[in-house]
Amino acid sequence: MSSEWPLWEVFIRGQHGLNHRHVGSLHAPDAEMAIHNARDVYTRRNEGVSIWVVRSSEITASAPSEKGPLFDPSNSKVYRHPTFFDIPDEVGHM
Amino acid sequence: MATATLDPAVDQAALFEFLLRLGDNALILGHRVSEWCGHSPALEEDIALSNTALDLIGQTQLWLGLAGEVEGKGRSADTLAYLRDGFEFRNILLVERPNGDFGKTLMRQFLFDAWHFLMLKALKGSTDRRIAEIAEKASKEVAYHLDRSRDLVIRLGDGTAESHRRMQEALDDLWAFTGEMFMGDAVDAALAEAGVAPTPHSLKAGWDEIIEETLAEATLKTPADAYMHKGGRRGVHTEHLGFILAELQFLQRAYPGATW
Numbered sequence A: 001m002s003s004e005w006p007l008w009e010v011f012i013r014g015q016h017g018l019n020h021r022h023v024g025s026l027h028a029p030d031a032e033m034a035i036h037n038a039r040d041v042y043t044r045r046n047e048g049v050s051i052w053v054v055r056s057s058e059i060t061a062s063a064p065s066e067k068g069p070l071f072d073p074s075n076s077k078v079y080r081h082p083t084f085f086d087i088p089d090e091v092g093h094m
Numbered sequence B: 001m002a003t004a005t006l007d008p009a010v011d012q013a014a015l016f017e018f019l020l021r022l023g024d025n026a027l028i029l030g031h032r033v034s035e036w037c038g039h040s041p042a043l044e045e046d047i048a049l050s051n052t053a054l055d056l057i058g059q060t061q062l063w064l065g066l067a068g069e070v071e072g073k074g075r076s077a078d079t080l081a082y083l084r085d086g087f088e089f090r091n092i093l094l095v096e097r098p099n100g101d102f103g104k105t106l107m108r109q110f111l112f113d114a115w116h117f118l119m120l121k122a123l124k125g126s127t128d129r130r131i132a133e134i135a136e137k138a139s140k141e142v143a144y145h146l147d148r149s150r151d152l153v154i155r156l157g158d159g160t161a162e163s164h165r166r167m168q169e170a171l172d173d174l175w176a177f178t179g180e181m182f183m184g185d186a187v188d189a190a191l192a193e194a195g196v197a198p199t200p201h202s203l204k205a206g207w208d209e210i211i212e213e214t215l216a217e218a219t220l221k222t223p224a225d226a227y228m229h230k231g232g233r234r235g236v237h238t239e240h241l242g243f244i245l246a247e248l249q250f251l252q253r254a255y256p257g258a259t260w
Helices: A031-042 A064-076 B012-034 B043-071 B077-082 B102-123 B129-157 B161-177 B186-193 B200-217 B239-248 B250-254
Strands: A007-013 A020-027 A050-055
Touching (some): A031 B043, B012 B043, B043 B077, B043 B102, B043 B129, B077 B250, B102 B200, B129 B161
Antiparallel strands (some): A007 A020, A007 A050
C-alpha cells in the first residue's frame, strides 16, 4: 500500500438548494475521513449543507487534445439556442 | 441585562469560580491545540486542529465574558485571559499537558472531549439561562470534536504496530490526569444544589461508557485507576502552565493595552 493518502474531489451543496458544486480536492485515507476533512477544509465559512466526496481516480475526464472534435462542432449551430422565438410581452422578463 | 438575570439564590463567588474553570479549560486546551498550527502531519489535519482550537477560544470568550459579568468588577474576557497569574487559573491539569506527538495530542483531546461533551449536555439544562445558551452553542462544536477525536483514536489504536504503541503510551501517560474531571468540591456542591451545573461525579458513568467502548474498538487497554493528579481546579498547576502563559500573555504583558 502506498503511504500517501489518495486524493478526493470535494463537492459542496450551498445554502440555497443549488447543485453540488466542485470546490477542490484533498487527501484522506478513506471516504469517511474525506468527508470529515472536507468539512474542516471547505465549510469553515458556512458554505454548505451537504458534502459529496469521490476518489479523484474514479473520475473520467475528457482529454484536452480532443477539445476540437468534442466542442468545435457545436460552435456553428446557433439554431440550438432558443433565440429565434418571439416572446409575447405578457410573459415579461425571462 | 447583567444584573437583571442574576439569581441571588446562587452564591456568586461559586458561580464565578465555576465559569473560570470552564473558560480556562477551553482557553488552555485551545492554546495547546493551536501550537500545532503549521506543524501537523498533513494539511487536512492542520486545518482540522486549528478549527478545534478556534472553537475552544470562541467558547473561552463566552465563558470568561460571563465570568467577568458575574464577578462585577469590570474585568472582560480578555482581562481574565491575559492578565491573571498561573495560580489564578482554574483549568484541570490534563489540558496543560504538553502536546507530545500527534497521537498524544489526539488522546488528550479524546479524553477531554468525552467529558466536555457530557458536561455541556448537562449544562444545556442549567437553571441559569446564560449558561444554558452558551452550552447550547458550544455543544454542537464539541459533538464534532468528539466525533473526530474518537474516530482518530480508533484508527490509530487499531492501525499499525507503531501507531498502536504510540496511542497506548499516550493513554497510559495521560490516564492519571483524568480523575480530576470527576472530583467535586464546595463550589460544585453549591452549583449542583441550585441546579446550575451537574456534580462532576455524575458525569463519570457516561464518560466511562464512551471511553471503554472506544478503547475496545481501538484495541487499546484501559489503564487501571491508580493515583490521580489534581490541583488545577483550585489553582495548583504543573510547571507547564507557566510556559503556556509566558507565550499566551506575552503581548499584553510587554505592551499593556495593545490593540489591533
